[in-house]
Amino acid sequence: MNPLGTLLRTTEDLFGHAWSIGELAVLFSRIEEVRGDPYLNEVLDDIERRGFYPQLPVPTLTDRGDGWLRGNNPYRRLGDGKPDRILARRVPVDPETPSRRLVVVCHCYGVPLPKVMERLFGLHTMRDVDVLYNIMNHHALGDFPVWPGTGFASARLSHFIENLRSAIAGVRGLVEHQRLAHRYDSVTVVGFSIGGQLAMHLSNTGVVDSAVLYCPVTSVHQTAQELGAMRWIVRPLIQATSRFNGNFDLEALRITEPLRYDSRVPQERTHVIAQRHDALTPLHQLESIRRKYPNVRWHEFGGTHVVPAGLRAFPRIIREALR
Numbered sequence: 001m002n003p004l005g006t007l008l009r010t011t012e013d014l015f016g017h018a019w020s021i022g023e024l025a026v027l028f029s030r031i032e033e034v035r036g037d038p039y040l041n042e043v044l045d046d047i048e049r050r051g052f053y054p055q056l057p058v059p060t061l062t063d064r065g066d067g068w069l070r071g072n073n074p075y076r077r078l079g080d081g082k083p084d085r086i087l088a089r090r091v092p093v094d095p096e097t098p099s100r101r102l103v104v105v106c107h108c109y110g111v112p113l114p115k116v117m118e119r120l121f122g123l124h125t126m127r128d129v130d131v132l133y134n135i136m137n138h139h140a141l142g143d144f145p146v147w148p149g150t151g152f153a154s155a156r157l158s159h160f161i162e163n164l165r166s167a168i169a170g171v172r173g174l175v176e177h178q179r180l181a182h183r184y185d186s187v188t189v190v191g192f193s194i195g196g197q198l199a200m201h202l203s204n205t206g207v208v209d210s211a212v213l214y215c216p217v218t219s220v221h222q223t224a225q226e227l228g229a230m231r232w233i234v235r236p237l238i239q240a241t242s243r244f245n246g247n248f249d250l251e252a253l254r255i256t257e258p259l260r261y262d263s264r265v266p267q268e269r270t271h272v273i274a275q276r277h278d279a280l281t282p283l284h285q286l287e288s289i290r291r292k293y294p295n296v297r298w299h300e301f302g303g304t305h306v307v308p309a310g311l312r313a314f315p316r317i318i319r320e321a322l323r
Helices: 004-027 031-035 041-050 115-120 155-181 194-205 222-226 230-244 251-258 283-292 312-322
Strands: 060-061 068-072 087-089 101-105 129-133 187-194 211-214 270-275 297-303
Touching: 031 060, 031 194, 041 155, 041 187, 041 251, 060 129, 068 155, 087 115, 087 155, 087 194, 087 211, 101 115, 101 194, 101 312, 129 155, 155 194, 155 251, 187 312, 194 211, 211 312, 222 283, 270 283, 270 312, 297 312
Parallel strands: 101 129, 101 187, 187 211, 211 270, 270 297
Antiparallel strands: 060 068, 068 087, 087 129
């Protein structure tokens, strides 16, 4: 690794340490989640019975004229029963005449900002496609206690699994609604980090035609053990938590891994963008995609997760996926 690469990776790893410690502090401030998980077996039984991607009704969405689509998520939680919502920003080429092609963007963990995603992927330069910016569960204003994302993770594994399952159902319902409403010929999903995992799950459901995965989280289970300080403290943390919560076992998170299920998008229409010095979703995690799907289109640059390289190539890669 060259000196610049070493510096980039080390800096990002320090960021990962700070992030993971902050996340843990928020998680364990909710002591009721640490003490027990009465819903885990019920959630796992439901996945066994209905599958990880249950067939749900297409949601009803409304636009109040401000470009934001809103509606109720069709997924109903088995745990606390609280409803989730669907929220997305729609940016059409022409409000009167939709494009025949749609790009759906799934943001990274903690940055639910369409403008940031637009600039990152160069979508402002693509004047011939409609764009839909999905906002993940607990990432809209008023839905998180400290920073975007802290409402998404949970020390109660059943709740975290349902957060993911609900987020997938929400973006799936969003895409199904838009395909019916505007009769798109093709839909490409673009996902960054945890949004990349949502994009992989969406590919498994068959509602999109192609996918661009930027530094995707391939396994929440693996990330929970390798992100920042987690790799040093996860084992004693599990031991300590198990004293209060007898069924706390990170292995339960494996049920959420998108590579556990089969993609319905052809390998050649799946593009993976990797950053060589990424310390948050390192290359060895992303390689699991190529092991299962050796014919995916692989694009590797010399940046990090939060300091990207190769930005000028991103619109070209998205266009390749659209074709």
